Amino acid sequence: MPLLWLVIAVLLLASAGYIVGRQKALISADRDARHLHSLPSYYGSHVFIMTVVPAFLVMLVWLLVQPLVIENRISDLIPDTAISEDTTRSLVMSDVRRVAEGLDLAVEQGVMSQEDAQRVRVEFTDVRQRLGEVGIALGSNVEPFVLRAAQSYRALSASLSTWMAVLVGGLAIAGCGFALARTNKTFRARNVVEAAILSLLIVASSIAILTTLGIILSMLFETRNFFQQYPWHDFFFGITWSPSFSGRGGASQLGIVPLLWGTLYISFIALLVAVPIGLFAAIYMSEYAGPKVRATAKPLIEILAGIPTIVYGLFALITVGPLLRDYFAQPMGFGESASSVMTAGIVMGIMLIPFVSSLSDDIINAVPQSMRDGSLGLGATHSETIKQVIIPAALPGIVGAILLAASRAIGETMIVVLGAGAAAKLDLNPFEAMTTVTVKIVSQLTGDTDFASPETLVAFALGLTLFVITLGLNVLALYIVRKYREQYE
Template sequence: MPVLWIVLIVLALGGVGYMLGRRRAMASADGDVRHLHSLPTYYGSNVALLTIAPALLFMGLWLLMQPILIERQIIGLIPESAIAEGSSRSLVMSDVRRVAEGLDTAVAQGAMTPDQADSIRTEFTDVRERLGRVGVALGSNVRPEVLRAAQHYRGLQARYSAIMTVLVLAVAVVGFGYSYLQTTKDFRARNVVETGIKSLLILASTIAILTTVGIILSMLFETRNFFSQYSWTNFFFGTTWSPSFSGRGGASQLGILPLLWGTLYISVVALLVAVPIGLFAAIYMSEYAGPKMRAIAKPLIEILAGIPTIVYGLFALITVGPMLRDYFAQPLGLGESSASVMTAGVVMGIMLIPFVSSLSDDIINAVPQSMRDGSLGLGATKSETIRQVVIPAALPGVVGAILLAASRAIGETMIVVLGAGAAARISLNPFEAMTTVTVKIVSQLTGDTDFASPETLVAFALGLTLFVITLGLNVLALYIVRKYREQYE
């Protein structure tokens, strides 16, 4: 049964439980709400909560563990003879999953029946012909061992999915029955429901934390595998980025310095555009603009944050790049290309203006009016009050806005691809093409990649390095915020 159907059945059962729980509570109190310990809503919510939450949590854990259990069983069926030279067991496992998905797609689209898919062994030429009629291909070279493993993989998937359906519905029914039977007028439903909601909130925050930890650990493990094949000194101190996928050992030069330079250079240019414009716009809207002007200007500025980055990239490629080349780079003799650091930085800065202006505007408005009145009462002008009172008091929030903009700039990819090019170099000329760490992460993981090669694993080392840099910026910003907060509180 599809997962969506299971979820809908559990939710429907929870809805029925809510209505029956309320009805049972009222019946136990002879229809008088005053005899109930809690409001009727809490009794219905208790039944719905114990019906839905345990079942969905169980299903989530099952879906997380099922692929791991299946792959552990399937990987033992792959003989050493099926692993070609230069390949690995993980790559063969990828072929098994691909073929299994092809069989499932063929059954779903009517190219064959489930019995035909289960009965296929090594006669798979006819399979490819039938799959071709529905636009599905198993591949040009499907070996018998892979096909048998794919069939077993598909069978285990179906078996585990059936078991999951039965167990999830059983957990929902048990929760429904238990909570319904304990529903009486003296049952402390409000306490139980509030405790359950609190537990769900704690679980949600724990999942967020564990997800972050999982991301970091995954990058650490793959980065360790990378440094076991490539020298860390060449990676961190190398000035040449030239990956090679030809398979020649030692042919790649994977120095990160050109990528870091391009990332920081483009980000600095973007911040030089976004911070002054965004901060001045925030000061005008909060201190000078009237209600009507503010109601018009702020939404118009915030529209910039809703424009897709691919649109900004096209704007950089078609408009800003040629304009900077024709009016600045060529007359000054600094370059002939429209793809440059300045192109990507200017367009990215325009994109970051709402991040600075909106947050700074909210922070400046949060400064108490009494501080302004005290400054004006001492004889300061409006501009002096803004410079010497309002901005210092709002500085921690402004630093946070700038940090958010910097993090957004460091992680941007599409504008860099279309506006700055893909050349990894170290240069001070802002009108030359450069690239960033995020662009190279995408390029190293795009296409037919081998996760056992350093040319692919380097993407994880790049990601971990970028994470450490961003974490350092956060720590620095936190230090600045705490220092000035103590001064102005």
């Protein structure tokens, strides 16, 4: 049974249970809701929850575990002699999945019958031809044993999916029956439903924490594998970035220092552009602009946040880069390249303006009007009130806006690729091409990669380092906020 049909069936059963449960509660109270412990809707909600929650929990766990079970079972069917020196078991398994998906597509479109797709001794050349008819091209390096593994993959997947449908459907029916059996006028349905809602709220509030923990653990495990193959001191203190992809480390030099330098250099220039312009725009809109000007200017500024970063990258590549090269870099003798730190920094700064201006504007507007009135009543001018009262009072929020902009700048990729190039080097010249950590993470994981090689695993070490830097920025911002907030407590 397709997954969507199963979900719809469970929801329909739960909806029917809601109606039946509500009616049963009313019947037990002689259709007088005043004799019920809870409102009638609580009895229906209790049946709905008992039908849906256990079934969907089992479905979720099953969907998470099933691919792992299938991968392990099918991987054991591939003999070690079938793994050549220039490939890995994971690459062979990707071919198996691709062929299995092609067989499913061929059966769905009627090119191949279900029986032919599952026949172990079907001719491989015939399968190659039929998959080609649905757009699945098998290369000459795909062996017949891959077809047999793909057929086993489909059979095991179908079997497990059937068992999942039976188990989920059985749990839904059992939960619905159990809830209906408990439904009567003395049953405390409200307590049960509110406890379930409370549990749901706790789970929702824990998602962010669990997601962060999962991200950290995934990066930690792969980073550990990387440092088992590559010296940590060469990674953190090396000043050369030159991956060779020659296999098992080869002659690669994977020093992070030039990547960090490019990241911080470009981010610094971006913040030099975004922070003053964004902050001044926020002050103008909140303190000087009239309602009509504010209603027009703020949406126009926020449009910048909705422009895709690839568009900013093209703007940097086609317009800003050549402009800086022709009017600044070449006349001043700083370089001949249109791709530079300055190009990426300026365009990224333009992109970050709404992050600073919108948040700062909201924070400044949140400052109590009584503080403005008190300052003006003591004889301060409007500008003195802004400088000495409003900005210090809004400083914690403004620091948060700047921190958000800094984190966005550190994680940007497309603008750097098109505006700053991909050269990993240490240089103070802002008109030279450089690159960042995020760009190299993408490049190391692009293409036919072997996740056992240091050249690929280094991407996780780069990501973990970037995470630690961002965490450090948050800690620093918290310290600054607390330090300046004490003046007003």
